[in-house]
Amino acid sequence: MPRAGLHEQAAARLRLLIVRGDLAPGEMLLETELSQALGVSRTPLREALKQLASEGLVELRLNRTAIVAPLRREELAELFEALSGIERCAAEFAAMRATAPDIEQLEALQARIEWHRDRGELRPYFEVNQQIHAAIVGFARNTALKAARDLLLPRAERARFQALHVHGRWDESVREHQEILAALKVRNAERAGRLLGQHVWRTGQVVADTLASETDDHGSAERPAVTTMTRKAGP
Incomplete structure (x- = not known):
């Protein structure tokens, strides 16, 4: 699958998990675990996380960790x-x-x-x-x-x-x-x-x-x- 397809697929799956509450607000998103669970490498995963951050569903931290955006x-x-x-x-x-x-x-x-x-x-x-x-x-x-x-x-x-x-x-x-x-x-x-x-x-x-x-x-x-x-x- 083209790289763009992998990133979009990963973003769609993560978006669904966040919307439905399977990934709770404030939960840490660990790249190693997510890469294995989604079957993608870290590069498309990071692109997916950036996309979800732009949508307000994920917050990216300075130390390269990410969390599910809290509901405020x-x-x-x-x-x-x-x-x-x-x-x-x-x-x-x-x-x-x-x-x-x-x-x-x-x-x-x-x-x-x-x-x-x-x-x-x-x-x-x-x-x-x-x-x-x-x-x-x-x-x-x-x-x-x-x-x-x-x-x-x-x-x-x-x-x-x-x-x-x-x-x-x-x-x-x-x-x-x-x-x-x-x-x-x-x-x-x-x-x-x-x-x-x-x-x-x-x-x-x-x-x-x-x-x-x-x-x-x-x-x-x-x-x-x-x-x-x-x-x-x-x-």
């Missing part, structure tokens, strides 16, 4: 504030521009996430959930909007997956998706945008609240308390 409340606040605005705008355009087959595709995806939810299949649910968000952005038919979202997506995916582990959020998320789909079907751009913006913002709030709770439980004083996620994406 203040960074999550900014991330989901920006993402909620982007996806709100995308939903407004999608309500105006989506075709009948586009809406049918969203209906099929909605049926799939409810099917996975009913069976307690978290990871398949998460994958289809991400497809729904990507589809709505795609149906906005705005390449600049999509490019802006793509820059934030890797970090957001990890937080979204973590949010689904919070009690009650899974069912809440399904209900929110049902309401968003209903607004898109009747071409209500304002409502679709407001609902999707709030849905994305709510995910960030759930993760931020969880991190705050964990900090309090461990009595950590490493970082002062920060008031985050206090402003919704819509009225």
